[in-house]
Amino acid sequence: MTKQIHLAAHFPGVNNTTVWSDPASGSHIEFDSFREFAQIAEAGKLDFIFLAEGLRLREQNDRIYDLDVVGRPDTFTVLAALAAVTERIGLTGTINSTFNEPYEVARQFASLDHLSDGRAAWNVVTSWDAFTGENFRRGGFLAQADRYDRAKSFLATAIELFESWRGDEVVADKDGGRFLADPHPGAFAHRDPFFDIAGQFDVPRSPQGRPVVFQAGDSDEGRDFAAAAADVIFSRHSTLEAGQAFYADVKGRLPRFGRSRDELLIMPAATFVLGDTEAEAAELAQEVRLAQVSPATAITFLEQLWNRDLSDHDPDGPLPSVDPVVGENTIARGRASVRMHRDPVATANEWRAKAEAEHLTTRELIVEVTGRQSFIGTPATVAATIDEFVQSDASDGFVLAPHITPGGLAPFVEQVVPLLQERGVFRTDYEGTTLRDHLGLPLRDRDQGARTLAG
Structure with missing residues (x-):
């Protein structure tokens, strides 16, 4: 059976995906x-x-990391504003489960789902470092091993809140609008080692039943x-076989x-570079990667692994x-890439072997090892490759991150x-009105997600 492809777009945040120096690059602050x-x-x-989230400007050698200086507007504010100027596109935001509270986050996402007529989604993430935690009341208290336990409890609690309003199920009227028939609030109470809350949720059940849940994680804990309970998982696997x-799994x-x-x-993240010919696309892709990894950026990435000042390198x-x-790591504070290198010396040796075998300079090596899955070629080649990945069960689609924004x-x-x-x-047109419609996801049974996580 031929699968339908799912496609989404990531507005790149503070990272080296965007080619900041290109005159076509726009603001990351202006609406x-x-x-x-x-x-x-x-x-x-x-x-x-999809919008990512940054809870603290990151530092390198006790200075704000150069790609972070632009900052990032609040996710909920931007998505709520976008709900007013779009009609069908889903609105997905990353919100942290380590340094927020379930009641507040559930209320914000339920409100966004109502404002957008059922287009809201929550990418549930955890934070591992005390550096980020310093911006919050609980700065640094949560052990890394506990972050998924808190996330599970956080999501289960939020789902209880989303679904606490009682009455008939969500129904559609003759104009296609969705509402909760005969709604009335229900009491909630959640007590575990992480949360001790009780009361009544003040936002009625939303058009999707509850917002779509996204998750990004490659560890065993993340996959489980x-x-x-997730509806969509982001993946970083870039080859057909790894995908x-x-x-x-x-x-x-x-x-x-x-x-x-x-x-x-x-849905893995993916970049793309298009050209009129394969050769033109390959040449442009190399230019893009060199623009993304300037000499200064190459040293920045190098220091993140070496954990020492290499400004003279x-x-x-x-x-x-x-x-x-x-x-x-005292050099690259708050950098997500740091925790991916569980054995820095072994990784450094792998990089040295690759650089020697392929005759790569430091910058050329960093270009190679920091690149994401990229679709490079003519539009026909890129379309065929994306289709191959999906039909071969390497993904269900892709989250595209262009190098020029917007x-x-x-x-x-x-x-x-x-x-x-x-x-x-x-699709040639949207067939439904909600994000669950676009993704082909059914409304979850009431309390199913909370029961699954709790069990």
């Missing part, structure tokens, strides 16, 4: 950038747009967390939680001959989407 980006995605009939292995976990394979979508020379400093998504929408539509694997 017009977010509006233009969302409307381009909606014109392409994409499932949703997604299999238990298929991840897909089979996560989908294989679903029966343990009483769920079927179609109840969880897998030549980015056009070989990798450092000294080994990384093992232990607490207009960089337009070439994909204008050139690749029509080819996928011609193949019959992507």
Whole structure:
């Protein structure tokens, strides 16, 4: 059976995806950038747009990391504003489960789901570092090993709140609108080692029953967390083979939680570079990667692994001959990439072997190891490759991150989407009104997610 492809768009935040130096790059603060980006995605009939979250400006050598200086507006504020200038596109925001509270987050997402007529989604993440926690009342108290336990409790509590209003189920009127028949609030009480709350939730059950839940995590705990209660999981696996292995593993976990394979979508992040010919696209892709990883940025990434000041290192020379400093990372504070290197010395040796075998300078090596899954080629090639990944069960679709914001998504929408539509694997128009409709996800049974997480 031919699968339908799911596509979404990520408005890149404070990272090296965006080519800041390009004259076409717009503001990451002004609302017009977010509006233009969302409307381009909606014109392409994409499932949703996605905003990441940053809870603290990151530091490098006791200075604000250069790609963070731009900052990031509040996620809920931007998504609520976008609900007023779009009609169908889903609105997904990352909100942290480590440094927020279930009642507040549930109330905000339920409100967004009402404001958008059922287009809200929550990407549930955890924070691992005390550096970020210093901005919050509980700064640094939560052990890394406890973060998924808190996240499970947080999500289960939020689901209890979403579904605490009692009455008939969500129904549709003759105009397609959805509402809760004969609603009345219900009491909630949740007590466990993380939360001790009770009362009445003050936002009626929303048009989707509850917002769509996203999760991003590659550890065993993360995969189980997604299999238990998420509707969509983000993946970072970039090759067909790695994608298929991840897909089979996560989908294989679903029966343990009483769920079927179609109840969880897998959508890796992906970049793209288009050209009139394969050679032109490859040349442009190399230019983009070099713009994304300037000499200064290459040293920044190098210091994150080596955990030492390398400001005097030549980015056009070989990798450092000294080994990384093992232990607490005091150079790159709050950088998510740091925790991915569980054995810095082993990673450094892998990088050295790759650089020697391929005759790469430090900067060229960083370009290679920091690159995401990229679709590079003519629109026809890119469309065929995306279709192959989905039909081969390496993913259910992709979350696209253009290197130019906000207009960089337009070439994909204008050139690749029509080819996928011609193949019959992507919609030509929205068939429903909610994000669950776009994703092909049913309304969850009342309390199902909370029961699964609790059990």
